Amino acid sequence: MKSIQNIEEEIVEEFSMFDSWIDKYDYLIDLGKSLDILKDEFKIKENIIAGCQSQVWLHAENKNDTIEYHADSDAIMTKGIIALLIRVLSNQRPNDIIDAKLDFIKTIGLEEQLSQTRANGLKSMIKQMKIYALAYKHN
Amino acid sequence: MIDPKKSFPILETIVNENKLIYFDNAATTQKHHSVIDEITKFYNKENSNIHRGVHYLSQLSTKKFEESRVAVKNFINAKHNHEIIFTRGTTDSINLLASCYSKILKSGDEIIISEMEHHSNIVPWQMCCENTGAKLKIVPITELGELDLNEFKNLVSSKTKLVSITHISNSLGTINPIKKIINLSHENGAKVLIDGAQAAAHVNVDVQDLNVDYYCFSAHKLYGPTGVGVLYGKEDLLNHLPPYQGGGEMIQEVTFEKTTYACLPHKFEAGTPNIGGVIAFKKAIDFLAETKVETMKKHEDHLLNYATESLNNINGIRIIGTSKKKSAIISFTVENIHHYDLGLILDKMGVAIRTGHHCTQPVMKKFNIAGTSRVSFAYYNTTEEIDYFILALKKAIKMLS
Numbered sequence: 001m002k003s004i005q006n007i008e009e010e011i012v013e014e015f016s017m018f019d020s021w022i023d024k025y026d027y028l029i030d031l032g033k034s035l036d037i038l039k040d041e042f043k044i045k046e047n048i049i050a051g052c053q054s055q056v057w058l059h060a061e062n063k064n065d066t067i068e069y070h071a072d073s074d075a076i077m078t079k080g081i082i083a084l085l086i087r088v089l090s091n092q093r094p095n096d097i098i099d100a101k102l103d104f105i106k107t108i109g110l111e112e113q114l115s116q117t118r119a120n121g122l123k124s125m126i127k128q129m130k131i132y133a134l135a136y137k138h139n
Numbered sequence: 140m141i142d143p144k145k146s147f148p149i150l151e152t153i154v155n156e157n158k159l160i161y162f163d164n165a166a167t168t169q170k171h172h173s174v175i176d177e178i179t180k181f182y183n184k185e186n187s188n189i190h191r192g193v194h195y196l197s198q199l200s201t202k203k204f205e206e207s208r209v210a211v212k213n214f215i216n217a218k219h220n221h222e223i224i225f226t227r228g229t230t231d232s233i234n235l236l237a238s239c240y241s242k243i244l245k246s247g248d249e250i251i252i253s254e255m256e257h258h259s260n261i262v263p264w265q266m267c268c269e270n271t272g273a274k275l276k277i278v279p280i281t282e283l284g285e286l287d288l289n290e291f292k293n294l295v296s297s298k299t300k301l302v303s304i305t306h307i308s309n310s311l312g313t314i315n316p317i318k319k320i321i322n323l324s325h326e327n328g329a330k331v332l333i334d335g336a337q338a339a340a341h342v343n344v345d346v347q348d349l350n351v352d353y354y355c356f357s358a359h360k361l362y363g364p365t366g367v368g369v370l371y372g373k374e375d376l377l378n379h380l381p382p383y384q385g386g387g388e389m390i391q392e393v394t395f396e397k398t399t400y401a402c403l404p405h406k407f408e409a410g411t412p413n414i415g416g417v418i419a420f421k422k423a424i425d426f427l428a429e430t431k432v433e434t435m436k437k438h439e440d441h442l443l444n445y446a447t448e449s450l451n452n453i454n455g456i457r458i459i460g461t462s463k464k465k466s467a468i469i470s471f472t473v474e475n476i477h478h479y480d481l482g483l484i485l486d487k488m489g490v491a492i493r494t495g496h497h498c499t500q501p502v503m504k505k506f507n508i509a510g511t512s513r514v515s516f517a518y519y520n521t522t523e524e525i526d527y528f529i530l531a532l533k534k535a536i537k538m539l540s
Contacts, residue, residue: 053510075477076477076480077480
């Protein structure tokens with residue numbers, strides 16, 4: 001299992017190849033499109049993380065001391081970032097998820113996606129991912 | 140014609156290496172340089188609290204503050220200066236009135252609003268109804284995004300105490316037949332508030348000709364500063380309303396036994412207002428009066444038609460709000476593309492649009508959509524900017540398809 005740190009470094013390296021915002025956004029759109037489909041049974045009200053601009057569904061499962069995340073959004077750019085977050089945090093141990101700083105988002109120049117003004121649910125999604133980790137840890 | 144762009148310094152801004160194209164004017168317009176200069180001048184040379192001050196600066200700022208009131212009065216052709224109440228904005232104006240009506244309405248009374256109202260013309264009335272037991276009635280809208288006037292005729296009755304309807308819809312662009320609504324309401328003995336937030340800078344407003352009871356709007360959507368709004372009300376009606384907020388300025392005499400209230404307009408202007416903002420607002424009104432709202436409307440109508448036609452030529456675009464009588468606001472959806480994604484990519488290309496539900500969730504529900512992308516034009520926008528926007532939009536759609 002790769003560590004959160006390792007995966008973050010991988011992503012930073014991948015994004016360093018892009019010169020323009022168009023390439024970066026194109027890649028995010030591709031990531032969004034290739035995100036595993038969230039089953040309808042999980043696209044329920046309880047799993048919604050509301051944002052004014054786009055909304056996110058997040059489902060988490062406990063798998064052998066690690067947590068597996070599944071998520072979806074109605075906006076493709078949001079989905080692209082979800083794909084990155086899942087790649088980094090899914091199948092990791094609760095303690096590591098709780099401690100994750102997720103600096104890569106800033107390093108690859110997408111920190112604006114997490115600003116409150118975007119109101120796209122991503123910031124709340126990270127918080128919710130960590131809350132799940134905290135809950136599983138204490139179970 | 141002098142290039143109006145030169146009068147709005149912010150329009151020179153570079154966004155993501157592109158020249159800013161500002162199509163979010165329904166949210167707020169940019170500020171005329173004379174407004175900005177006036178604010179600077181006020182704080183550099185004139186700042187003082189208004190009314191009751193005997194010293195030079197207080198006299199000066201009071202005089203200028205009251206000159207703004209006269210400018211607003213002339214702008215909407217009110218009968219008296221004291222029919223102009225300065226507020227913080229349209230939302231504040233509506234809340235002021237709703238709060239007053241909370242004290243005079245009773246169970247069995249009815250208030251009529253419409254399905255196309257901004258949340259700020261819905262929630263205050265819901266609160267008012269909760270407080271009084273009055274009932275809120277909703278005029279539905281048609282597929283074109285117009286008020287269903289037949290339904291309005293069915294709803295309005297002797298129980299109706301107030302009708303509060305928007306002049307121009309902020310999400311659909313529809314210009315409502317307010318004169319007809321005012322007349323029908325008056326025939327039934329109801330008073331009318333018109334929410335003019337989207338109208339005052341774009342169509343001529345003559346409150347006496349309309350015979351409207353209350354009319355409100357915000358300075359910041361009229362090329363003026365934020366934090367300043369207007370509530371117009373007929374003298375007789377305002378005199379009979381109970382006061383809103385208590386405090387300084389709004390009193391005649393305060394004793395612990397009984398306080399008597401000041402006369403209009405001070406009765407509704409408790410506390411120190413946004414003096415600099417109100418004074419600078421006059422410069423925006425001067426700009427509108429000099430350029431003439433009809434002239435601006437003509438140009439904006441041209442932009443509206445040009446953009447509507449260009450958008451209709453793009454596959455998958457659906458315009459929400461297709462009334463024949465529209466202001467320069469266009470809401471649209473693109474098949475299989477989320478408005479948020481579109482807004483993000485257009486921003487990267489320097490085009491500022493608004494995305495989401497535009498604080499009109501009932502409208503979104505009516506059209507069964509999560510939100511729209513909205514472009515809204517002002518006098519300083521051009522067809523060249525629309526051409527660039529259409530190119531950027533096509534590029535964004537290609538990226539997202």
